[in-house]
Amino acid sequence: MLYPAEAGEFIAKHAQHVKLHDEGLDKLCQEMLQSLNSNKLEIPDTGADSTHPSKNHPRPVDWVFVCDALNFCFWSYSGAEKWTVDGHSGYYALEAALIRAIKDGHDITNPQFYSKITEGELRNIMKGDNEAEIPLFDKRVAVLHEVGSILLEKYNGTFETCVKEANKSAVKLLQIIVDNFPCFRDENVYKGQKVAIYKRAQILVADLWNFFDREGWGEFEDINKLTMFADYRVPQVLVYFGALSYSDELMDKLKKDVLLPSGSDEEIEIRGCSIHAVELLTKKLRDIKPEVEINSSLIDYYLWCYRRKYAEEMEKVPFHKTFGIYY
Numbered sequence: 001m002l003y004p005a006e007a008g009e010f011i012a013k014h015a016q017h018v019k020l021h022d023e024g025l026d027k028l029c030q031e032m033l034q035s036l037n038s039n040k041l042e043i044p045d046t047g048a049d050s051t052h053p054s055k056n057h058p059r060p061v062d063w064v065f066v067c068d069a070l071n072f073c074f075w076s077y078s079g080a081e082k083w084t085v086d087g088h089s090g091y092y093a094l095e096a097a098l099i100r101a102i103k104d105g106h107d108i109t110n111p112q113f114y115s116k117i118t119e120g121e122l123r124n125i126m127k128g129d130n131e132a133e134i135p136l137f138d139k140r141v142a143v144l145h146e147v148g149s150i151l152l153e154k155y156n157g158t159f160e161t162c163v164k165e166a167n168k169s170a171v172k173l174l175q176i177i178v179d180n181f182p183c184f185r186d187e188n189v190y191k192g193q194k195v196a197i198y199k200r201a202q203i204l205v206a207d208l209w210n211f212f213d214r215e216g217w218g219e220f221e222d223i224n225k226l227t228m229f230a231d232y233r234v235p236q237v238l239v240y241f242g243a244l245s246y247s248d249e250l251m252d253k254l255k256k257d258v259l260l261p262s263g264s265d266e267e268i269e270i271r272g273c274s275i276h277a278v279e280l281l282t283k284k285l286r287d288i289k290p291e292v293e294i295n296s297s298l299i300d301y302y303l304w305c306y307r308r309k310y311a312e313e314m315e316k317v318p319f320h321k322t323f324g325i326y327y
């Protein structure tokens with residue numbers, strides 16, 4: 001099995017539908033250099049802070065865990081009504097739904113509750129502003145039952161136990177997650193090679209690091225080993241800047257909203273090339289600015305928030321649509 005960084009390199013080397021371009025990476029690099037403020041990379045402001053959980057919540061680690069267990073597939077077809085909660089769409093709608101659930105007294109961070117959550121309870125928690133439902137509703141019920149019962153059986157009912165076991169290692173925590181929670185096992189076979197992409201497992205570790213400001217539950221000495229989190233949004237920014245390009249045939253499919261089957265070469269190439277592009281970008285930025293804290297998860301947050309901030313402009317690049325629980 002190739003792990004994300006090596007998997008990305010392997011996929012980029014063999015890709016037929018997606019290409020990387022050094023000039024585009026340089027352009028993006030220049031854009032990011034403009035966003036340095038006192039040697040810190042400023043993440044584009046998406047104006048959505050109010051949807052984040054409070055640090056005073058009694059189970060913040062389990063909040064991050066349940067949020068990333070459900071952090072997948074929020075897209076809708078072009079022109080279709082979007083699932084929104086309190087005016088937020090996509091991932092932020094999930095955050096808003098969880099915050100609302102906590103306010104309404106649902107114990108949504110507690111596996112005692114969600115390991116047995118009923119369809120009716122989850123439907124109520126995820127209720128949107130309009131008729132549109134959160135995509136893959138049934139899969140979300142199944143994910144909550146799976147991860148909740150594993151936490152209860154093996155980890156004393158809290159994800160804190162896994163974080164403690166990892167002993168400040170992001171790589172160890174990643175391994176604990178993918179070894180023990182099947183729904184985080186984002187693995188594929190590409191050109192006969194097993195490749196691991198681990199989008200949700202890696203973002204879970206990075207979200208802890210980010211949320212707890214690199215301290216306590218968020219202290220990981222090897223955080224730089226994580227790659228970007230291969231979703232359907234960051235590739236839009238990479239293509240926009242010309243760091244990636246799609247074959248005419250693939251671009252045509254995306255423009256026409258053609259569903260890419262999960263595990264298809266095209267889907268794996270978009271994800272793998274995105275990982276490799278961000279690895280190269282990280283290296284470029286580090287070479288130019290060794291004094292600045294740079295790693296692939298920070299660059300990922302930058303790009304993901306950039307897409308959000310300039311959503312209208314980014315819509316010029318279509319994103320790939322796949323149904324699945326991994327991203």
Ligand SMILES: Nc1nc2c(c(CN[C@H]3C=C[C@H](O)[C@@H]3O)cn2[C@@H]2O[C@H](COP(=O)(O)O)[C@@H](O)[C@H]2O)c(=O)[nH]1
Pocket residue numbers: 071072073074089090091092203207210228229230231232233234300301304308327
């Ligand atoms: N690569 C990457 N993908 C991310 C995120 C996040 C949210 N991370 C939060 C945590 C800390 C930061 O401050 C962020 O606020 C969600 N996603 C993915 O995006 C897609 C939905 O997109 P949209 O339609 O725009 O909501 C979907 O696949 C979802 O799984 C990220 O950070 N990186």
